[in-house]
Amino acid sequence: MATIQNTVTSHPTTWAHSAWNLHRNRCRRPYSRHILLKVAVASLPSLLTLRTGQRHYRGRSVRARAIHGLRMRLPPGATVYLTGVAQELEGEPCEVLSFDRSGRWLVRFLHPRFRERAALVPEQCLLFGYCIQPEHATSPASLSTSVVLVDTPRAGRGLEVVEPMAAGSSLFKEMPFLLTANDVNEVCRAHLKMRAAAGKDDSQGKALEAFASLSAGDGFDAQALARVQAQASEVWQAMNFGRSEQPDAAEIRNLAAVLLRWEANRSVTMSGA
Known part of the structure; x- marks a missing residue:
């Protein structure tokens, strides 16, 4: 596994919208305010060049190596977030498709309201989230x-x-099968995506098995274990923000185990390295 450190260091705390739920972001990563996301396609800011006639579908089982941009290198299929484009699109999740000759990245909006549309986005307006490369899990x-x-x-x-x-x-x-930003929320998002897709996609299931086979060892002291437990609790609370449910101890333990495996096995690289 590899952790990519984004060069952007701080953003205001905002409401967060993820693929599985509306929740409060605890890690100062920019995300969209879901209530404001009633943006007509025609009103997208001029900073983006919309590709309205194209549809791009998921399900590619084999990913190519990282695509070289101006300064960033991103794998095709990586989840990235828009930043600095427009307030209503701040933190909008997208999938990386390619790098255009104009010096911009072609990304596909992940939210259903965009109907699989893609847009060309300047590199400085992208923040890396995570990427699962299941073909590397068994190599x-x-x-x-x-x-x-x-x-x-x-x-x-x-x-x-x-x-x-x-x-x-x-x-x-070896090639990493899981790339994430240096952010516990992104790690948990990637793991939940693998878990959700495992039943329908054999390659995602193998990636999930490869992650589960990683050992956290016993080198964490009590302070480190308490920190990871607290992080898992915050992630669970963010995922369930607005609900009246009581904390799910089993799910929090599962998230803590995910974060311990991540901490014990990851290597860190700077974005674009």
Whole structure:
């Protein structure tokens, strides 16, 4: 797994609309105010070039490698959010399709009211959210001949060096099957998307199984465990904002387990790296 650090550092807290529910965003990531999203397609800001005659459908089982933009590199199919375009479109989720010769990204709006329409968006108006690449979940890592994969009872899977290696040598190479912004909400969104799609899409099911097979180990101290538990509770509250339901202890434990696996196995890279 890989975590991508967006270069934009702060945004005002707003109401959030996600694929599964209307909720309050707790992490200062910009999202749309759902009540205001009665925007006619014809009234989209001039900053966007709308592709009204095209429809783009989901279901691609094989993703290409990352697309190079001006400074960003984004995988096709990644979920991104609009920012700085218009107030009524702030935080609108979109799917990355391609990079245009004009220097803008072609993205497809995910909300049903846009009816699968796409638009060309300047790169500075996009924030990366997450991307699931299920084809990489089952592809084996390329290991150096000097290391072997082992299972340990305490820390799970690991690499054991079986012969001397020079400093700077490559131990293994693998493609990440899950990319997220450095944001616990995006991690949980990606996991819930995998979980929701697993019953209909075998590749998503394999990605979910690959994530579940990751070990969190036992290296987290009490303070770290309490922090993750608090984050899971906040995510659950955000997902269920406006409802009168009591906290679901089982679901909160599940979210905490997801965040622990993410913390224990992720690597961090800067956006566009």
